[in-house]
Amino acid sequence: MEMFDAFLARAILAGVALSLAAAPLGCFVVWRRMAYFGDATAHASILGVALSLAFALPVFIGVLLIALAMALAISALQARGQTLDTLLGVMAHSTLALGLVTVSFFSDVRIDLMAYLFGDILSVAWSDFLWIGLGLFLVVGLLGWRWSALLTCTLNRDLAQAEGINPKREQLVLTLALALIVALGIQIVGAILIAALLIIPAAAARNFANTPEAMALIAAAFGACATLGGLAASLHWDTPTGPSIICCAAALFFTSTLLGALRGRGLS
Numbered sequence: 001m002e003m004f005d006a007f008l009a010r011a012i013l014a015g016v017a018l019s020l021a022a023a024p025l026g027c028f029v030v031w032r033r034m035a036y037f038g039d040a041t042a043h044a045s046i047l048g049v050a051l052s053l054a055f056a057l058p059v060f061i062g063v064l065l066i067a068l069a070m071a072l073a074i075s076a077l078q079a080r081g082q083t084l085d086t087l088l089g090v091m092a093h094s095t096l097a098l099g100l101v102t103v104s105f106f107s108d109v110r111i112d113l114m115a116y117l118f119g120d121i122l123s124v125a126w127s128d129f130l131w132i133g134l135g136l137f138l139v140v141g142l143l144g145w146r147w148s149a150l151l152t153c154t155l156n157r158d159l160a161q162a163e164g165i166n167p168k169r170e171q172l173v174l175t176l177a178l179a180l181i182v183a184l185g186i187q188i189v190g191a192i193l194i195a196a197l198l199i200i201p202a203a204a205a206r207n208f209a210n211t212p213e214a215m216a217l218i219a220a221a222f223g224a225c226a227t228l229g230g231l232a233a234s235l236h237w238d239t240p241t242g243p244s245i246i247c248c249a250a251a252l253f254f255t256s257t258l259l260g261a262l263r264g265r266g267l268s
Helices: 001-030 037-053 059-079 085-106 113-118 128-145 148-155 155-163 166-185 194-205 212-237 239-263
Strands: none
Touching: 001 037, 001 128, 001 148, 001 166, 001 194, 001 212, 037 059, 037 085, 037 113, 037 166, 037 194, 059 085, 059 166, 128 148, 128 166, 148 155, 148 166, 155 166, 166 194, 166 239, 194 239, 212 239
C-alpha cells in the first residue's frame, strides 16, 4: 500500500507541477496562435530521445537540445519569409519520422517508445523531480520576469518597439520556455500530447477570464484539475494515463465553452 501511495504521489506532484508551468506559456501560445509551433517542437522531441541514446545523455538533455534547436530553426526560417503553416507541417512530421527511424536502429537498447509518444506519468521517480522542479522554476521565472514585455509584444509589436522592447528577444524567451516544457512533459504526457496540455487549459480559461493574469491562473487550475481527473480515470478504468489527462482537459474545454455561450446569451 505504501509503494502504491508513493508512486501515485509522485505522479500527482509531477502532473500538477507541469500544469502550473505550462499554464502561462499556454496562454501565450493561444494568444499568438502558436499551436502548430508547439506541435512541431513536441514532435521533434522524439529525435531528442534518439540523440540521448546515441550519446548516452539523460533523455531530458537530448530532448531539450532538439526542441530548442527546432524552435530556433522555425523562428529563423519564418523571419526569412517562409510560409509558416507549410513549414511547420513539413518539419513536424519529418522530424517525428526521423526520430522514430533513428530509435529503431538501437536494437541493443531497451526502450518503451510508447511511453515517449504518449507519456508514462506513473513511472516518474523522485529523482525526476530535480529536472521537473528546475524546469518549473525556469519557465515560471522567465515568464514572470518578461510578462509585461511579452504581453505588450503579443498585443502590439509596434507599441512594444516604441517602448524600447525588442520583439525578437521576447520571441526567444517564449521559444526557450516552450523547449523546456516539451522536455519536461515528454515523460508525463508524451510528445504527441504535450501541445494539447499547453493549449486546451488555456483555451478553456479564456471563457472565464477578464484579464491576462486571470486567464493564466484559471488555466493553471484547469490544468491541475485535468491532471487529477485523468489520473483518477486511469486508475479506475485502467486507461492510458496521458490520453486520459488530455480527455479530461478536453471535457473542461467543452464545458467552459458551453457555459461561456450560455452566459453570453444571458442564460446563466
